[in-house]
Amino acid sequence: MRRFRLFTYAALVPLALVLSACSRGCSCSCGHGGAGAGAGQEVADAKPPRVPSEASRNEYVARCGKCHGADGTGNGPSAAQYKTKPQDFTSRDFQRGITDDEIRAMVLKGGKASGKSGLMPAYPDLARRRETLEDMVAIVRDFGPK
Ligand code: HEC
Numbered sequence: 001m002r003r004f005r006l007f008t009y010a011a012l013v014p015l016a017l018v019l020s021a022c023s024r025g026c027s028c029s030c031g032h033g034g035a036g037a038g039a040g041q042e043v044a045d046a047k048p049p050r051v052p053s054e055a056s057r058n059e060y061v062a063r064c065g066k067c068h069g070a071d072g073t074g075n076g077p078s079a080a081q082y083k084t085k086p087q088d089f090t091s092r093d094f095q096r097g098i099t100d101d102e103i104r105a106m107v108l109k110g111g112k113a114s115g116k117s118g119l120m121p122a123y124p125d126l127a128r129r130r131e132t133l134e135d136m137v138a139i140v141r142d143f144g145p146k
Pocket of ligand 1: 064078087106107120121
């Protein structure tokens with residue numbers, strides 16, 4: 001009899017874990033509800049996204065938008081004159097292939113320092129304005145497919 005109870009509890013623990021994970025996953029994925037959105041990804045991505053300040057959004061448009069576009073697609077007003085297209089931030093492959101640290105390094109040190117095009121300028125002033133730098137990372141991420 002004892003043995004049976006132990007077995008029952010052992011079976012219930014993972015079940016409870018799965019259920020609690022699901023309720024968390026569901027509450028956060030309901031709003032998105034997109035077809036084909038990977039449910040597993042939603043659960044793994046537990047941290048709420050950073051909300052960039054209005055000032056940072058304006059700064060993105062003024063500094064980055066001329067190349068990357070106010071909409072992040074890489075089609076800003078200056079983009080056409082360059083041989084290397086400014087990165088399209090709405091690309092799923094791009095978002096998956098880059099870490100937040102790599103985005104920070106790209107913005108602080110420019111494209112050349114990471115073996116990319118020197119057309120991507122360096123913004124060393126953001127090293128002393130960490131909040132704005134973090135906002136830039138959040139803005140770049142925000143353009144990604146939901
Ligand atoms: C003068 C045009 C220009 C401006 C202004 C500019 N970029 Fe870029 N950026 C580029 C180009 C061109 C690339 C593509 C480089 C490559 O693929 O070799 C790029 C690439 C990137 C990448 C992707 C790097 C990678 O590893 O794929 C990020 C992130 C980025 N830019 C962020 C920013 C942010 C944030 C700003 C504003 C603070 C900004 N850029 C301003 C031209 C620009």
